[in-house]
Amino acid sequence: QVTLKESGPALVKPTQTLTLTCTFSGFSLSFGMRVSWIRQPPGKALEWLARIDWDDDRFYTTSLKSRLTISKDASKNQVVLTMTNMEPVDTATYYCARIQSKGVGWWFDFWGQGILVTVSS
Amino acid sequence: QSALTQPPSASGSPGQSVTISCTGTSSDVGAYNFVSWYQQHPGKAPKLMIYEVSKRPSGVPDRFSGSKSGNTASLTVSGLQAEDEADYYCSSYAGSNNNYVFGTGTKVTVL
Numbered sequence: 001q002v003t004l005k006e007s008g009p010a011l012v013k014p015t016q017t018l019t020l021t022c023t024f025s026g027f028s029l030s031f032g033m034r035v036s037w038i039r040q041p042p043g044k045a046l047e048w049l050a051r052i053d054w055d056d057d058r059f060y061t062t063s064l065k066s067r068l069t070i071s072k073d074a075s076k077n078q079v080v081l082t083m084t085n086m087e088p089v090d091t092a093t094y095y096c097a098r099i100q101s102k103g104v105g106w107w108f109d110f111w112g113q114g115i116l117v118t119v120s121s
Numbered sequence: 122q123s124a125l126t127q128p129p130s131a132s133g134s135p136g137q138s139v140t141i142s143c144t145g146t147s148s149d150v151g152a153y154n155f156v157s158w159y160q161q162h163p164g165k166a167p168k169l170m171i172y173e174v175s176k177r178p179s180g181v182p183d184r185f186s187g188s189k190s191g192n193t194a195s196l197t198v199s200g201l202q203a204e205d206e207a208d209y210y211c212s213s214y215a216g217s218n219n220n221y222v223f224g225t226g227t228k229v230t231v232l
Binding site for chain 2: 105106108
């Protein structure tokens with residue numbers, strides 16, 4: 001049974017750095033496995049943020065690349081996302097999701113429940 | 122990378138069909154057969170409904186079907202049921218540096 005769960009602060013102040021942890025079970029970040037972070041501002045659409053692969057390859061959405069870092073601790077079944085210089089517009093529910101892939105293509109087959117992060121002073 | 126374009130809303134009566142469009146470009150939807158669709162009920166996480174344009178994960182009813190023509194993908198829900206009322210998002214692999222793009226979302230209402 002595959003599960004993912006996000007954890008981290010519910011409230012951060014502007015200019016602070018956000019650190020979120022995704023703890024998963026039912027699979028390991030072994031050969032071929034990948035995990036992503038996606039966010040969704042209240043009432044708005046989903047936005048893909050970052051992806052990390054079993055071999056530590058990392059990919060980021062172009063618009064936020066300078067602010068994002070994704071990392072993993074495979075021994076703990078965890079993936080961590082940091083986002084620097086948080087602003088009120090970064091208020092969103094942040095999801096982690098497992099990736100399934102075929103060739104160059106990929107999609108998200110299992111999602112965490114999400115964590116709402118509010119940016120406010 | 123711009124979001125894929127979906128109609129804001131769609132509706133149908135129980136038992137009817139509803140089709141949602143998802144328009145991208147020749148760099149994403151038109152370039153790859155890696156369109157997927159997600160269903161999201163209020164306050165819940167998205168759920169994968171369709172992947173690789175038209176494939177259904179185990180457990181997804183065959184009332185849900187997907188297709189693609191050119192730069193536009195579509196999701197059809199046949200035999201609408203009350204529990205199908207939700208937001209639906211399309212998405213696509215977008216090539217260049219492993220980019221990924223979601224649609225703007227469509228709220229489906231069962232009348």
